[in-house]
Amino acid sequence: xxxxxxxxxxxxxxxxxxxxxxxxxxxxxxxxxxxxxxxxxxxxxxxxxxxxxxxxxxxxxxxxxxxxxxxxxxxxxxxxxxxxxxxxxxxxxxxxxxxxxxxxxxxxxxxxxxxxxxxxxxxxxxxxxxxxxxxxxxxxxxxxxxxxxxxxxxxxxxxxxxxxxxxxxxxxxxxxxxxxxxxxxxxxxxxxxxxxxxxxxxxxxxxxxxxxxxxxxxxxxxxxxxxxxxxxxxxxxxxxxxxxxxxxxxxxxxxxxxxxxxxxxxxxxxxxxxxxxxxxxxxxxxxxxxxxxxxxxxxxxxxxxxxxxxxxxxxxxx
Numbered sequence: 001x002x003x004x005x006x007x008x009x010x011x012x013x014x015x016x017x018x019x020x021x022x023x024x025x026x027x028x029x030x031x032x033x034x035x036x037x038x039x040x041x042x043x044x045x046x047x048x049x050x051x052x053x054x055x056x057x058x059x060x061x062x063x064x065x066x067x068x069x070x071x072x073x074x075x076x077x078x079x080x081x082x083x084x085x086x087x088x089x090x091x092x093x094x095x096x097x098x099x100x101x102x103x104x105x106x107x108x109x110x111x112x113x114x115x116x117x118x119x120x121x122x123x124x125x126x127x128x129x130x131x132x133x134x135x136x137x138x139x140x141x142x143x144x145x146x147x148x149x150x151x152x153x154x155x156x157x158x159x160x161x162x163x164x165x166x167x168x169x170x171x172x173x174x175x176x177x178x179x180x181x182x183x184x185x186x187x188x189x190x191x192x193x194x195x196x197x198x199x200x201x202x203x204x205x206x207x208x209x210x211x212x213x214x215x216x217x218x219x220x221x222x223x224x225x226x227x228x229x230x231x232x233x234x235x236x237x238x239x240x241x242x243x244x245x246x247x248x249x250x251x252x253x254x255x256x257x258x259x260x261x262x263x264x265x266x267x268x269x270x271x272x273x274x275x276x277x278x279x280x281x282x283x284x285x286x287x288x289x290x291x292x293x294x295x296x297x298x299x300x301x302x303x304x305x306x307x308x309x310x311x312x313x314x315x316x317x318x
Contacts, residue, residue, distance in 0.1 A: 020259050020273060024280045031287035038290065045169060051282040052175035053161075053237070055275070056230035057249055058256035059182055060223035062274045065257050067199045067219050068266025069119060069126040073111065074227040074253050076137035078246030081108045081228030083141045086150040086241025089157035097156035104232040105225055111137055112224015116217030130220075134250075141243055150241030161237030171233050178226065179275070186271055195219065199266030248299070255302060256281050258309040281305070 031038045057074050064071045085104030088095050111133055118129035163170045186192035197205040198215050206212045227246075235241050260277030262269025281302070288298050 020261060020276045020280060023259075024276055024283065027280060027283050027287070031283070031290070034287075035290050038287065041167075043286065043290075045167075047279075047282050047286050048172050049169045049237070050286070051278050052169070052171040053230050053234050054249065054252055054256065054282060055175050055278040056178060056226045056233075057253040058260075058274050058278050059178060059271070060226035061253045061257045062260075062262055062269060062271060063182075063186075063195065063219040063222050064126075065199075065254075065262050065264060066195050066266060066269050067216050068202070068264075069216065069219070070130065070254070070264070071115065071220060071223045072127065072130040072250050073115060073133040073137055074223060075246040075249035075251075076134040076141070077108045077111050077224055077227040078231035078234065078249055079243065080111070080137040080141045080231070080246075081105065082231035082235035082245040083145050083150065083241045083243065085157070085232040086153060086235045087144055089153045089236075090150065091152050091154045097154050097160070100154075100157055101160065101232050104235075105228045107140070108224040108226075108228020108231070109221060110224075112221040112227075113217070115224065116220035119220060120213040120216035145241065145243060147243055149243070151239075153236070153239060153241075158236050158239050161233045161235070162239070171237070174229070174233065178229075179271075183271055191215075191218075196267055199268070201267070251299075251302060251306065252281055255306045255309060258306065264310065 028039070037043060057078065061071055061074060081104035084107050085100045087093075087100075088103050089097055089100035093100075114136075115130055115133050118124040118133075119126045122129075124132075160170060160174075165173060186195065194205070194210050194215050197208070197210060198212050202212055205215075231246055234245055238245075256277035257269075257274055258264060258277070259280055260270065260273030260275070262274060284301075284305070285298065288301070293301075
């Protein structure tokens with residue numbers, strides 16, 4: 001291998017590993033120059049609060065993508081769990097807020113398990129299976145609410161999304177706890193090694209004795225649980241159940257994962273990179289909001305960001 005070829009490989013490796021982090025730093029600098037309030041504590045709290053909700057989706061998506069799959073139902077599961085949590089968190093129901101939260105998370109667990117069984121045991125392509133689950137979750141959402149918002153949530157439930165422990169928002173604390181658990185699972189356990197093995201080479205993993213079906217099924221369950229937890233937190237934050245909760249969030253989740261360096265082909269990725277991707281997308285969204293950019297134009301920008309991230313992933317693999 002000559003020197004020029006080695007330099008090109010090193011440059012691609014550097015861009016693949018640290019490109020998203022550099023992009024995040026540059027993004028913060030640009031928005032801070034455009035608006036001095038961007039790095040104010042109130043805005044930082046808002047960024048972290050929203051990043052923690054979106055981040056739960058992205059972390060679950062990371063597990064799925066590492067196995068070479070995709071989960072298009074995360075936004076719909078988020079909305080479904082949020083509405084079911086809100087329904088049982090109404091003060092008129094008289095239930096403890098934790099019961100309402102568990103019911104919402106349970107909805108995500110069931111749908112995630114359904115996704116996992118379809119993809120791993122019934123051999124349904126992940127794209128098709130989770131697309132179908134998206135429709136199912138949306139139907140379940142409207143079934144319980146008749147497309148009407150759910151107000152009158154208990155104060156304990158609303159505190160999940162809007163409360164703080166000292167200066168730190170509760171969603172950030174929840175996100176930090178989930179992140180620690182997922183880091184341990186992915187990098188300190190045999191289960192994590194199996195996930196990378198299944199994504200790297202499914203046939204080789206199966207021949208080596210790994211129960212590949214169980215591993216694939218489990219990552220969709222993780223995605224479902226974390227998506228539903230995000231939905232419950234988002235519902236608590238807006239203080240009412242809204243049927244549009246979660247709409248389009250699957251795009252953000254995929255963008256965060258790919259920007260963070262996780263390959264859509266599976267077997268290669270970094271959870272810390274996903275965290276960078278989460279912060280980058282949220283910083284971009286918040287900055288565009290502060291500049292008065294319309295939501296519809298933001299969708300276009302995010303679409304190009306996703307395409308660009310996938311393109312860079314393909315180039316770095318060449």
